[in-house]
Amino acid sequence: MTGDRAGDYRILHEAALRDYLAALPDLKVRLGGDPVSWAITEVGDGNLNLVFIVKGARGGIAVKQALPYVRLVGESWPLPLSRAHYEYLALSRQAELAPGLVPALLHHNEKLALTVMELLEPHIIMRKGLVAGTKYPRFADDITTFMARTLFFTSDLALSAAEKKQGIAAFAGNHALCKITEDLIFTDPYRIAEQNRWTVPYLDGVAADLRDDMDLHIAISRLKLKFMASPEALIHGDLHTGSIMVTDSQTRVIDPEFAFYGPMGFDAGAVLANLLMAYFASAGHEGAPGDRAAFEAWVLETVENVWTGFAGKFLDLWRGSAAGDAYPVSLFGGEKGTARLEAERQAYMQRLFADTVGFAAAKIIRRIFGLAHNIDFELIEDLRMRATTEARAVRLARTMMVETGAFRTVTDVTGAARKLRNWMPELSG
Amino acid sequence: MTGDRAGDYRILHEAALRDYLAALPDLKVRLGGDPVSWAITEVGDGNLNLVFIVKGARGGIAVKQALPYVRLVGESWPLPLSRAHYEYLALSRQAELAPGLVPALLHHNEKLALTVMELLEPHIIMRKGLVAGTKYPRFADDITTFMARTLFFTSDLALSAAEKKQGIAAFAGNHALCKITEDLIFTDPYRIAEQNRWTVPYLDGVAADLRDDMDLHIAISRLKLKFMASPEALIHGDLHTGSIMVTDSQTRVIDPEFAFYGPMGFDAGAVLANLLMAYFASAGHEGAPGDRAAFEAWVLETVENVWTGFAGKFLDLWRGSAAGDAYPVSLFGGEKGTARLEAERQAYMQRLFADTVGFAAAKIIRRIFGLAHNIDFELIEDLRMRATTEARAVRLARTMMVETGAFRTVTDVTGAARKLRNWMPELSG
Known part of the structure; x- marks a missing residue:
């Protein structure tokens, strides 16, 4: 099972992420307009992951994807993608328990270790x-x-x-x-x-x-x-x-x-x-x-x-x-x-x-x-x-x-x- | 999976137990003689399980089977058979860590919630x-x-x-x-x-x-x-x-x-x-x-x-x-x-x-x-x-x-x- 997941994982840089999001009807509607017009910016300043802000004609979203290593250090320090699963699990629970105090979850793909959340703006x-x-x-x-x-x-x-x-x-x-x-x-x-x-x-x-x-x-x-x-x-x-x-x-x-x-x-x-x-x-x-x-x-x-x-x-x-x-x-x-x-x-x-x-x-x-x-x-x-x-x-x-x-x-x-x-x-x- | 296990579970009273053990070559050799001659006695005096002592021409064994309820109280107090799995797991670990201080494990069947151990005698x-x-x-x-x-x-x-x-x-x-x-x-x-x-x-x-x-x-x-x-x-x-x-x-x-x-x-x-x-x-x-x-x-x-x-x-x-x-x-x-x-x-x-x-x-x-x-x-x-x-x-x-x-x-x-x-x-x- 873990092997399968790892096999399907790929890092979604800008173009691939655009195609991926365009294929998700709910997110497409939320962003609005033609996918080619979406502005995609990598903003991750944390130690571990890729974080993209995507903005369309209608609205914006935040996309977080785990990398199979510690971003701060590089590929020499591998780190399991499963952390995205635990993050999703925790965020779901926190959303139930403390509504309005965590970002709304919009989409999660365990194989890609990818989570889409509401864009927090102007936070x-x-x-x-x-x-x-x-x-x-x-x-x-x-x-x-x-x-x-x-x-x-x-x-x-x-x-x-x-x-x-x-x-x-x-x-x-x-x-x-x-x-x-x-x-x-x-x-x-x-x-x-x-x-x-x-x-x-x-x-x-x-x-x-x-x-x-x-x-x-x-x-x-x-x-x-x-x-x-x-x-x-x-x-x-x-x-x-x-x-x-x-x-x-x-x-x-x-x-x-x-x-x-x-x-x-x-x-x-x-x-x-x-x-x-x-x-x-x-x-x-x-x-x-x-x-x-x-x-x-x-x-x-x-x-x-x-x-x-x-x-x-x-x-x-x-x-x-x-x-x-x-x-x-x-x-x-x-x-x-x-x-x-x-x-x-x-x-x-x-x-x-x-x-x-x-x-x-x-x-x-x-x-x-x-x-x-x-x-x-x-x-x-x-x-x-x-x-x-x-x-x-x-x-x-x-x-x-x-x-x-x-x-x-x-x-x-x-x-x-x-x-x-x-x-x-x-x-x- | 759990459903399957539950489906296969049956309580092995004397006759069924004799047939079950006779089909296990190692145990058959250990007991010795014709299976019909094996003496099978239920000796469980604990609160939860069936325990049989089985003696053959050559040697003896102890058989423990979990019941789907608390023996001391009866069917009104159900108790999961999975406890036999945890007992087996713990016994295996204890045997590695404290050899000679727990009974030797001879056989385990998770579906039947059944474990066979060396007979402790004259303990x-x-x-x-x-x-x-x-x-x-x-x-x-x-x-x-x-x-x-x-x-x-x-x-x-x-x-x-x-x-x-x-x-x-x-x-x-x-x-x-x-x-x-x-x-x-x-x-x-x-x-x-x-x-x-x-x-x-x-x-x-x-x-x-x-x-x-x-x-x-x-x-x-x-x-x-x-x-x-x-x-x-x-x-x-x-x-x-x-x-x-x-x-x-x-x-x-x-x-x-x-x-x-x-x-x-x-x-x-x-x-x-x-x-x-x-x-x-x-x-x-x-x-x-x-x-x-x-x-x-x-x-x-x-x-x-x-x-x-x-x-x-x-x-x-x-x-x-x-x-x-x-x-x-x-x-x-x-x-x-x-x-x-x-x-x-x-x-x-x-x-x-x-x-x-x-x-x-x-x-x-x-x-x-x-x-x-x-x-x-x-x-x-x-x-x-x-x-x-x-x-x-x-x-x-x-x-x-x-x-x-x-x-x-x-x-x-x-x-x-x-x-x-x-x-x-x-x-x-």
Whole structure:
């Protein structure tokens, strides 16, 4: 079966894609006009796939096709096409659970590893907006709805154990994508690895410290084990600000090809980590001292609102619709039972917060010392300034990972970040 | 496919079984003589299946066939035949990992849900021996080898994440058997449930206390969630002393039809729980006061040896062959790294011990208030005496589940058991 699929696969560049789409009546109508007039542009700036925007007389669509290798690296790093299947599966589920917060699915071809979605316009990648200092007033409310609903409704709190096991099995084959995370986030930044890079020479000392920090190595290894063996819910798996498209009034989560049943804190941590990096990087994007102060205040406020909003919505779902096999309501009758279960819900969220803090730290460190960096820091042209802002983020991340228990609430995190805003690290070189 | 299988399934009673076996050349040779002379006896005393012993002129075999319902209850409680497939899968893996500690597999027919194994003779079910006051000098060493090897080599410490996910998916379909555990162990004993039973009237008050004990309900619910969502290793899933056959010199683990990827502490806890129940029940089997004192001392010593032996062997495997993706050795180089990793191994075992203590408690309570009881207590004819020994076990179990952290070492468990040996509970009625 896999062999057949592979046999039929071909990369659809512009001409072939035009013919392919023209043969699909629904898409042809949606685009409108003569297919030869459609404007097709390859816009993929991610690490893995081809992405085309196709515009016709009537409307536009986005087409994503997986390549049999990692685009960022090339054919020397093969990667299974099946990830397009898992992405499609995850996107379908997310669309059911969080309608309006993911792009509408228009077409999927498993053999071609190709998915067609609504064109998100005028949305931009949120990370670009954050670099520009743009606030997104809808973001916290939307992302917390997405997180709370996709995580709660695929967890043991909402599903029977049998349904949950079916879900786990359905995504078990996506292990190649999980392995990218396991290697690039949870292992390589902490050891000598060919693909690591960082802002040299300024962060050479910090990089060496990380490689020698055994408390940190234990902490990251515990997080890695949790990532591998805690199928708590269907997680997005790559929920950074480059996987979110926004306007002032809309939020759309894209690119769930890393989806699998994993720890919820990995998604929540990804959101917090990327906001925190936007916060620290902001100092490197100032035109004049302090001219991004309001933006930075909004970022930290958003960090707080994301956690409290997520926790609040997740708890409300739990209180309202606990149909899963975990914590059966039949064991918590009466006033005493109700109160005790509510206390346990709070304790559950406290454990999830600790996971979130740890995973957020891991996501920060990988973006500064691992293979894949982000434009928040990369667009800071003054390398010394870039390294300074990166070192601040790493200092917070190290504490978050090793002394996780010291962060009891999200304001402990934002407070610590604020204190490091102007800290001057010792740099190498 | 499933439909076909179901269509071909038929229950093989004596005559049909004789014909079936006679058509299998290897088994025919092993049994020897004319098939009409084979002695076929149904001996199943478990809750779920048919078990036949077949003896010929030359040798004997054991034949196990799953029924499409729970034997203990009848056709009103259907149960999928696929459990025979999972049992076969688990038994095959256990045979590779712990050779000589499970019965040799001779034949398997998936459509018939039928497995043929070597006849274990003169082995007896260990529980029967314990009721009789028999010591088993090989037991602790053998069972700890079985546990350490089957659990370690199917864990993230020994497998790649991809292999582990394949294993999880391969057993995900065994959810109907998991659900029996989820209901009968982790839920029903703590609420009004038709299938519950206990030694009436004497334990009526204790049963009511359990149903009203919200700290206990939280603790059992945490354990249930751990059971459902912690695929740490391929566990046996039903590792009580009724699933172990012994002689003075041999130990064989049987009946892994509840196998799936779950928490290791569930297996370890099952062994400890059933030894602890044998200990408490022993007082009810005395001929004269104190005549089983040496046996009881051996039981508690065995509880200690099982945990320390298991932990020691598991740690040795980890130190010697850590090929899995968890705790990669490349992060723990040098003297400092080696020491820190060793400390983490100890911390890992400490967490596993806490799980073990909790699960052991759950296994005790279900045998006294749930559907399935055991002969350790059931063969105590004096109901007041039976209830007294049961109440002692339950008192220990309640503490183990709610104050798990107070049990730091296994001698904390055996010490607490010893103190309750002659405790006189208040009984109802």
